[in-house]
Structures are given as C-alpha cells and as structure tokens.
Amino acid sequence: MNKASAIKKEVMNIIQTDSLFKIYNEGKGNEVRALNGVSLSVEEGEFTAIVGPSGSGKSTLLNIVGGLDKPNSGKVTLNNIDISGLKENELINFRLNNIGFVFQAYNLIPVLNAKENVGFIMLLQHAADSEIHERVETLLEAVGLEKQALKRPNQMSGGQQQRVAVARALASKPKFVLADEPTANLDSKSTSDLLDIMENLNKMEGTTFLFSTHDQRVIDRAHRIITLEDGKIISDTKEK
Amino acid sequence: MKTLLTIAWRNVWRNRLRSSIVIASIVLGIWSGLFIMAMTLGLNEQRMNSAINTYLSHIQVHDAGFQENFDKMDTISQSSTLVHQLDTMGQVKAFSKRLVLQGMASTARGNYGVKIMGVFPGQEQKVTNISQKLEEGTYLYKLKRNPILIGKKLADKLGAKINSKIVLNFQDAANNTIATSFRVEGIFKSVNSMFDEGTVFVKYPDVASLAGFNGEIHEVAILCNNINQTETVKQRIRTSNLVESWDELAPELGYAQKTMGNFIYIFMGIILLALAFGIVNTMLMAVLERKRELGMLLCVGMNKKKVFAMIILETLFLVIIATPLGISLAGGTISYFGMHGIDLSVVAKGLESLGIGAKVFTRLPLPMYWDITLMTLAVALLAAIVPARRALKLNPAEAVKAL
Numbered sequence: 001m002n003k004a005s006a007i008k009k010e011v012m013n014i015i016q017t018d019s020l021f022k023i024y025n026e027g028k029g030n031e032v033r034a035l036n037g038v039s040l041s042v043e044e045g046e047f048t049a050i051v052g053p054s055g056s057g058k059s060t061l062l063n064i065v066g067g068l069d070k071p072n073s074g075k076v077t078l079n080n081i082d083i084s085g086l087k088e089n090e091l092i093n094f095r096l097n098n099i100g101f102v103f104q105a106y107n108l109i110p111v112l113n114a115k116e117n118v119g120f121i122m123l124l125q126h127a128a129d130s131e132i133h134e135r136v137e138t139l140l141e142a143v144g145l146e147k148q149a150l151k152r153p154n155q156m157s158g159g160q161q162q163r164v165a166v167a168r169a170l171a172s173k174p175k176f177v178l179a180d181e182p183t184a185n186l187d188s189k190s191t192s193d194l195l196d197i198m199e200n201l202n203k204m205e206g207t208t209f210l211f212s213t214h215d216q217r218v219i220d221r222a223h224r225i226i227t228l229e230d231g232k233i234i235s236d237t238k239e240k
Numbered sequence: 241m242k243t244l245l246t247i248a249w250r251n252v253w254r255n256r257l258r259s260s261i262v263i264a265s266i267v268l269g270i271w272s273g274l275f276i277m278a279m280t281l282g283l284n285e286q287r288m289n290s291a292i293n294t295y296l297s298h299i300q301v302h303d304a305g306f307q308e309n310f311d312k313m314d315t316i317s318q319s320s321t322l323v324h325q326l327d328t329m330g331q332v333k334a335f336s337k338r339l340v341l342q343g344m345a346s347t348a349r350g351n352y353g354v355k356i357m358g359v360f361p362g363q364e365q366k367v368t369n370i371s372q373k374l375e376e377g378t379y380l381y382k383l384k385r386n387p388i389l390i391g392k393k394l395a396d397k398l399g400a401k402i403n404s405k406i407v408l409n410f411q412d413a414a415n416n417t418i419a420t421s422f423r424v425e426g427i428f429k430s431v432n433s434m435f436d437e438g439t440v441f442v443k444y445p446d447v448a449s450l451a452g453f454n455g456e457i458h459e460v461a462i463l464c465n466n467i468n469q470t471e472t473v474k475q476r477i478r479t480s481n482l483v484e485s486w487d488e489l490a491p492e493l494g495y496a497q498k499t500m501g502n503f504i505y506i507f508m509g510i511i512l513l514a515l516a517f518g519i520v521n522t523m524l525m526a527v528l529e530r531k532r533e534l535g536m537l538l539c540v541g542m543n544k545k546k547v548f549a550m551i552i553l554e555t556l557f558l559v560i561i562a563t564p565l566g567i568s569l570a571g572g573t574i575s576y577f578g579m580h581g582i583d584l585s586v587v588a589k590g591l592e593s594l595g596i597g598a599k600v601f602t603r604l605p606l607p608m609y610w611d612i613t614l615m616t617l618a619v620a621l622l623a624a625i626v627p628a629r630r631a632l633k634l635n636p637a638e639a640v641k642a643l
Contacts, residue, residue: 068539068637089543096541103640107536111250121540123243168540 013077014176014208015042015065020074022060022231034060035071036231042176042210042224047202049222050212057231058212059180065210066099066178067091079175096124100169100207102179106161108153108168114140114160115149118167125172132171139167142204143197159190163197170201179211183218195221244546248553251526252561262522263562266515266616270566271573273511274612277504278574278602279582284500285603287596288486288493290431293369295439296486296493297336297461298470304482306458310342312413315456322460322479329476331469334366338459339448343410345390345440349399354440356410358447367463370428370441377402377426386446388422391436392429400424408440413452420450431597433589508612515616516623523555523627534631535639548628555624556617563616567609577602 022035034057042048050058063069064076067083076083079098086094095101108117118139119132127135140146143163153161162182169177179198183191195218202209211218219225227235252259292298301322306314316322319337326335339358344351357364361380365371370389371379380387388406390398400406402424409419422442430436448454464473470485477483487494527534537547581599584591588598 063637066539066637092538092541092543095539099541101536101539103536103539105532105641107532107640109247109533109537111247111254116246120243124540124542124546 012043013041014044014046014079015040015210016077017041017061017065018075018077020061020064020071020076022057022064022069022071026072033231035064035074037074038228038231038233039074040226040233040236042208044175044208045202045206047199047209047221047223048211048226049219049224050210050226050228051214051219052228054214056228058228060231061228062178062180062210062212066101067095096121097172098175100172100174100177102162102165102169102177102182102211104181104184106153106158106165106185108161108164110153113150113152114145114156114164114167117153117164118171121168121172127172135171135173136167139171140164142201143167144193157190159186159193162186162190162194166194166197166201170205170207173205174207176208176210179209181213181215182211183213183215188217191215191217244550244553248550249557251530251550251554252557255526258522258525259558262518262558263565265518266559266562267566267569269511269515270563270612270616271570273508274567274570274604274609275573275602277508277608278570278578278604279600281500281504281604282578282600282602283596284496286431286601288497290596291490291493292467292486294373294430294432294435295368295461296489297367298464298467298486299462299474299477299483300489301460301462301477301479301481301483302458306340307482307484310340312341312411312451312458315453315458316460316481318479318481319455319457319460322477322481325477325479326460326462329473331464331473331476333463333465334363335460335462336360336363336367337444337457338364338461339444339451339453339456340458341410341447341451343408345394345398346407346409347398347400347404350397352394352397352437354394354408354438356408356447357439357441358444358451359441360444364441367461370430373428373430374426375429377424379426380441380443383423383425386420386422387425387443389426389428389441390424391433391439392427393433393437394440395424395427397437400427402427406440408442410447410451412450418450422446431591504608505611505615508615512615512619516619519555519558519620519623520626522558523551523624524630526554527551527627527631531634531639532641535634535636535641538634538636539640544632547631551628551631552621552624555620555627559616559620563613566616567613570604571609574602574604 018039020035020038024032024034038061050061052058060069064071083091083094109120112120115136119136122132122135140149143166145160145163148156148160183194186194198209199221201207213219224238226233301316303314303316305311326332336359341356343354343356345354365379375392380389390400398406404424405421406424407419407421409417412418464470474483474485534547578601581601584600585598591598
C-alpha cells in the first residue's frame with residue numbers, strides 16, 4: 001500500500017478505535033472486562049450494526065465511541081481527532097457538533113413539541129432561526145411527521161417519538177449517528193418504518209450510522225455487521 | 241438563553257400540583273413572616289409613640305442632677321433663655337414647662353406614691369395627649385381652685401371620682417411637709433396603666449405656690465414637628481442644662497426600636513431558611529425524576545453550565561412567581577390592619593402594662609419589602625445550587641438509561 005492510499009483510507013475513517021480495553025472494578029473480585037482490545041474502523045457513510053449477546057460490550061463500545069465513557073486503555077479517533085486528549089468541555093462541544101445520538105427510550109424533552117425537540121440541538125449550536133426552521137421542516141418531512149410537528153412526546157406513539165429522535169440526531173448534520181438499541185421498544189411496523197427512514201437519510205445525507213442491536217430485523221437491514229462477544233470482535237461482515 | 245428559559249418555564253409546570261404547593265408555601269412563608277414583622281414593628285412603634293405622646297415627648301431638658309435623685313432643688317437654670325430659644329425654633333412644635341415633685345396621694349381608701357406634675361394646661365395640652373384620654377371630667381380648666389387630673393387606675397385604687405377630694409403630700413423647697421387637698425377634675429386612661437397609676441397633673445401655679453417655687457421649673461418637655469427632627473433640635477439647643485432625646489430618656493424604647501430591625505431580618509431569615517429546605521427537597525426530587533432527560537441533554541452536547549443554569553432558572557421561576565404574590569398578600573393585609581387595627585382586647589391588660597393599646601396597628605416600611613424580596617431571591621438562589629450541582633454529577637451514559 002503506497003503512502004497516498006494510506007492517507008486516503010485514514011481520511012475516510014470517521015470512527016477508529018485501537019485496542020480498546022474497558023475493565024470495570026479493576027483489581028477487585030468482581031472485575032468485568034467489558035472491552036478486551038477492540039479495534040475497528042468505520043468509514044464515512046457506512047450503515048453499521050454492532051451485534052452480540054447481552055454483556056458482550058456493545059453499549060460500552062458505543063459509550064466510549066460517543067465520548068460518554070473513557071477506556072482504561074486504547075485510543076478513539078473520531079473524524080481524525082483523538083478524543084482521549086479532549087477536556088470535558090471540549091468533549092461536550094465535540095459531541096454537539098459531530099455526533100448524533102438515538103437512544104433506546106427516545107429521551108425526547110417532554111416539555112417541547114416535536115419541532116422544538118428536533119431544533120433543540122441546533123439552538124445549542126447557536127444556529128440562525130431561519131436555518132433551524134428550514135432544517136427542522138426538512139427532517140420532519142423526511143421522517144414523515146410534518147403533521148405532528150406541534151405535538152409533544154406524550155401525544156405521540158413510541159414509533160413516532162423515535163422518528164423525532166432520529167430527526168433530532170440528524171438536525172445538526174453530525175459526522176455520524178450512534179444509536180443504542182433504537183428499535184428495542186418498537187413494534188414491527190414502527191421498526192420497519194424507522195429503518196426505512198434511517199436508511200434513506202444514510203443515502204440522502206451520507207450520514208454514517210453505527211447502532212447496537214439485538215433485533216434481527218435491524219441486523220437484516222445493516223450494511224455491515226460487527227459481532228462482539230466477551231468484549232472482543234469475533235466477526236465483521238460487510239454486505240457485498 | 242431563550243431556549244433555556246422556555247424549557248425551565250415549562251419544566252416548572254410539568255408537575256402543576258407540586259409546583260403549586262411550593263409556590264403556596266413560599267407565599268404563605270413570606271406573608272406570615274412579613275405580617276408578624278409588621279405586627280411586631282407596629283406594637284413597638286405604638287409603645288414608643290404612646291410613651292412619647294403620653295409623657296415623654298421628643299426631648300426633655302432638666303438640670304444635670306435632677307434625673308439622678310429627683311431632688312426638688314435641681315431646677316433648670318436660666319429657664320427663660322431656654323424658653324426664648326424654643327419659642328424661635330421652627331422645628332419645635334410645642335413645649336411644656338413642668339414642676340415635678342414626688343409625693344403621696346391619699347383618700348380615706350388609702351395612700352399611693354405619685355409623681356406630681358405641675359403644668360400649664362395650655363402648654364401641656366399641645367405636648368401630651370392626656371387631654372384626649374379623659375374618661376370622665378375636664379382638663380384643668382373648670383375648677384378654679386386646686387384641680388387635679390388622675391389616672392383611672394389610681395382613681396380606682398383611691399376610690400376617687402369626679403369632684404372627690406384627694407390630699408397630696410409633698411415637701412416644699414424648705415423641706416417642710418405640705419398636705420393640701422385637691423379636687424378631681426378629670427380621670428384619664430392612657431394605654432400605659434403604670435403611668436395612669438403613678439402620675440397626677442395639677443396646675444403649676446397651685447403647686448408652685450404651695451411648694452415655695454416662684455417660676456422655677458424641673459422639666460421642659462419638647463415636641464418636634466416630627467420624630468426625625470429630634471436630634472437636630474437637640475443639637476441646636478444651647479443650654480448648660482441636660483438635654484436628652486426620648487431614646488436617651490427611655491433607653492429601653494430606643495434599644496427596642498433599633499434591635500427590632502435586626503430581629504425582624506433574623507426572624508425572616510429563619511422562615512426563609514425553612515423555605516429553602518422545602519425548595520431543595522422539591523428541586524432535588526425534580527432532578528432525580530428527570531435523570532434520563534438530564535443525561536440525554538449532557539449526552540447530546542448541552543454543556544454543564546447550561547444544565548446548571550436550567551435548574552437554577554426553574555427554582556428562580558418558582559420564587560419569582562411566589563414572591564410578588566406573597567408580598568402583595570402581605571402588603572394588602574398589613575395595610576388593612578394598619579388602618580383598622582387588630583383587636584387584642586382579650587390581652588388588653590397585659591398590653592396596657594407594657595404601654596400598648598388593645599388594638600395593634602400593623603406597619604412595615606417600604607424598604608423592608610424590598611429587602612425581603614432580595615433576601616427571598618438570594619435564599620432561593622442558594623437553595624437551587626444543591627439540586628443543580630446534583631444534576632451536574634450525573635453520569636450521562638448511565639443517566640440516559642435510568643428508569
């Protein structure tokens with residue numbers, strides 16, 4: 001591999017982890033090795049699922065990649081920035097401007113309506129009102145909720161709330177979206193709709209998606225499947 | 241900031257019942273605190289005013305030795321110069337010259353020690369309010385010879401009525417004991433039962449001629465246009481005699497007035513401290529109930545300063561709603577009872593012995609409302625710090641999964 005192609009490959013890796021170790025209760029009787037030397041690279045625009053049984057380290061990996069937790073050793077490089085060197089406030093800013101989050105329990109702000117929830121992150125970025133308005137309209141339309149724009153979370157179904165959460169995650173045009181079990185609380189129809197939306201946004205906006213899941217319906221739709229077991233990657237399959 | 245304000249405001253109303261209870265408790269706390277302050281201040285002020293209006297006046301002048309031994313020979317020197325000065329001072333509303341003797345009032349029923357005040361009724365009437373406190377009779381102008389005004393309590397003890405004879409015993413200037421009968425022209429009842437029991441008023445010429453004084457006086461009581469001019473007038477009086485203001489003559493009154501202000505703030509501070517615990521408790525509950533949401537905010541990039549500010553704003557909103565309500569409610573009731581008074585006639589005897597009437601008129605100076613508002617906001621701000629700090633300690637990765 002010549003030098004030019006190596007640089008090109010590095011630039012394309014939006015997420016890169018090197019030998020991540022995460023050990024809980026280190027040195028105690030109840031020590032848990034959640035990650036055992038995980039190294040992976042995710043390229044820009046990938047639609048990747050991390051799968052594995054409970055306790056395999058999926059959520060720990062997503063937390064570390066999302067800058068919410070720190071590894072005991074190893075390196076996380078996101079968008080060519082080594083986040084282990086960032087201070088807390090820098091990390092918060094980095095998350096704000098580079099990462100979209102979708103949570104299993106939606107975690108919308110209950111006192112804001114769908115439109116306000118989607119635009120919330122852009123407000124934190126101090127985006128202009130007109131820009132927020134335009135982006136929110138586009139995203140709500142993309143997730144099929146333009147008519148629910150003024151509804152608050154408690155007036156929407158779980159599926160609708162998760163679609164709002166996806167729109168929120170994408171509002172700030174993040175480099176990648178991390179989704180932790182995004183369909184765990186959804187029925188089949190909602191799961192299918194959500195996956196359609198996520199896949200479309202992945203294609204339309206080129207946003208990288210990395211999600212952890214148990215759900216076979218999600219696994220079937222992923223373009224790349226990374227399987228974890230006991231904190232180690234045991235397989236990494238890309239669709240042809 | 242607008243978003244933070246919006247979220248904080250809406251968060252306040254997420255649990256309407258809880259927020260309403262907190263608001264109601266702050267309103268009641270402020271109201272009760274201010275009302276008790278106004279009542280205490282009113283009581284103290286009434287006690288002070290009744291003393292000033294009944295016997296003390298704003299300033300008194302005596303010979304330097306008189307107040308120590310009440311020696312009848314310690315009369316005011318150069319009293320005519322003093323009187324001339326007072327006549328020309330615009331800030332002096334009125335003054336009264338008095339001959340003050342210690343003596344005994346006797347009837348067939350008994351003898352009681354009294355302070356005999358020899359006064360010029362026309363002057364005295366302008367300085368003290370005894371003429372307005374007559375329960376029976378008239379004010380030293382009807383009877384030509386030796387009229388006397390006595391208090392209701394003394395009248396009851398002596399069994400004296402209007403036109404009854406009372407014998408006054410006292411020493412004259414040559415230390416001879418004089419016993420002369422006076423006829424009761426009026427019976428007064430002030431708000432101070434101890435004063436009513438121990439003070440009698442007679443005409444200066446009557447008592448002075450008997451006691452061998454010819455124009456000498458022991459006391460000049462001075463009333464200023466208002467109480468705030470006391471110190472100025474006192475400083476302007478040029479005399480070798482002792483000039484004392486009301487708070488020097490009755491230090492307990494002045495001291496009470498000064499310490500009352502501090503006491504009020506301490507009292508209100510205690511109430512606010514109790515309220516602060518309520519606020520901390522409520523806001524901590526609100527934070528712990530919203531762990532997942534706060535965790536999400538920290539995850540998606542809301543910095544800790546903003547999360548902290550949001551919780552502080554929520555607390556401040558509760559207080560900002562409650563404080564004007566509490567202050568308005570207190571202002572309304574204080575002003576109502578300031579005009580109509582609170583009837584405490586069930587404990588009238590006790591109050592009268594303290595020199596306070598049976599009706600208490602509440603009063604609270606305007607700056608105190610402002611101070612209490614600031615105190616409430618400051619306490620709320622301090623109370624908000626605890627839950628806000630708790631929110632910052634959340635681990636976002638764990639908090640987003642919290643139930």
